[in-house]
Amino acid sequence: MKKRFKHALVIGASSGIGAALVRQLASEGCRVAALARREDKLRELTRDAGEDQVITRVHDVTAIDEVPALFQEIARDLGGLDLVIYAAGIMRPVAFDEFNTEADLEMIRTNYEGAVAWLNPAAERFGAVGRGCIVGIGSVAGDRGRSGNPAYGSSKAALDTYLEALRNRIARKGVRVVTIKPGFVDTEMIAGIPGLFWVISPEKAARIILKKASRGVREAYVPARWRLVMAIIRRIPSFIFRHLKV
Numbered sequence: 001m002k003k004r005f006k007h008a009l010v011i012g013a014s015s016g017i018g019a020a021l022v023r024q025l026a027s028e029g030c031r032v033a034a035l036a037r038r039e040d041k042l043r044e045l046t047r048d049a050g051e052d053q054v055i056t057r058v059h060d061v062t063a064i065d066e067v068p069a070l071f072q073e074i075a076r077d078l079g080g081l082d083l084v085i086y087a088a089g090i091m092r093p094v095a096f097d098e099f100n101t102e103a104d105l106e107m108i109r110t111n112y113e114g115a116v117a118w119l120n121p122a123a124e125r126f127g128a129v130g131r132g133c134i135v136g137i138g139s140v141a142g143d144r145g146r147s148g149n150p151a152y153g154s155s156k157a158a159l160d161t162y163l164e165a166l167r168n169r170i171a172r173k174g175v176r177v178v179t180i181k182p183g184f185v186d187t188e189m190i191a192g193i194p195g196l197f198w199v200i201s202p203e204k205a206a207r208i209i210l211k212k213a214s215r216g217v218r219e220a221y222v223p224a225r226w227r228l229v230m231a232i233i234r235r236i237p238s239f240i241f242r243h244l245k246v
């Protein structure tokens with residue numbers, strides 16, 4: 001199989017989309033560093049792919065102070081770095097009439113602040129050498145102010161804007177910055193949520209994401225049909241959108 005990337009770092013790699021990305025990258029011969037909090041799940045990745053292929057680090061992305069040293073350590077231990085994917089994310093269930101600041105800030109810290117902490121050093125490193133690929137996993141939920149989960153949606157909107165700005169800074173130096181907006185993917189995050197449609201497997205999502213990353217597209221909805229759906233949803237006037245319980 002063709003090796004599209006040689007050395008990759010996946011943050012949020014213990015389950016779902018992140019784990020599927022690690023497995024696919026490793027199967028192509030890429031050396032991958034997989035990060036998350038659950039050590040047992042990370043160990044499964046190393047066991048399946050082999051220690052030569054996948055190295056792991058237990059890390060909580062809200063421990064931002066750890067990031068600069070850990071980033072350097074991982075790049076050294078991998079023997080290089082040409083792909084960094086931020087897949088870590090949480091979506092706390094929030095009742096429609098609930099305003100839970102603690103849960104909201106936890107989502108913002110994980111989905112957005114952690115991304116800035118990890119992707120800033122990636123941008124600096126790749127910008128300095130004039131190559132590399134940065135991928136951020138956003139969501140269709142960031143495209144509109146949905147009443148269902150304000151902090152989750154806004155954390156993804158913030159990530160979207162941050163990635164666009166990063167791209168505008170470093171794309172001209174030869175660095176690709178790719179924003180991925182999945183629809184519904186069959187992972188722990190959406191387990192038990194009723195009424196979902198067009199649900200795809202994490203393996204399929206990972207395949208599409210790596211194809212988009214290797215082509216260096218700016219933004220990709222996963223699967224692509226969400227682009228049209230979101231183009232329509234973005235155009236719904238506010239006075240109608242506010243009555244939709246989405």
Ligand SMILES: NC(=O)c1ccc[n+]([C@@H]2O[C@H](COP(=O)([O-])OP(=O)(O)OC[C@H]3O[C@@H](n4cnc5c(N)ncnc54)[C@H](OP(=O)(O)O)[C@@H]3O)[C@@H](O)[C@H]2O)c1
Pocket residue numbers: 011012013014015016017018019035036037038039041059060061062087088089090091110137138139140181182183184185186187188189190202
């Ligand atoms: N599933 C969907 O339908 C869907 C749709 C749109 C976007 N997304 C996005 O896709 C990304 C991946 O989610 P998923 O669907 O694959 O769900 P998942 O299976 O729950 O994966 C989430 C990953 O994030 C990691 N993570 C969460 N909090 C962390 C923390 N504080 N520190 C380090 N790692 C942390 C988890 O690892 P640990 O718990 O081991 O730390 C896990 O590896 C997320 O950004 C999510 O918002 C998912």
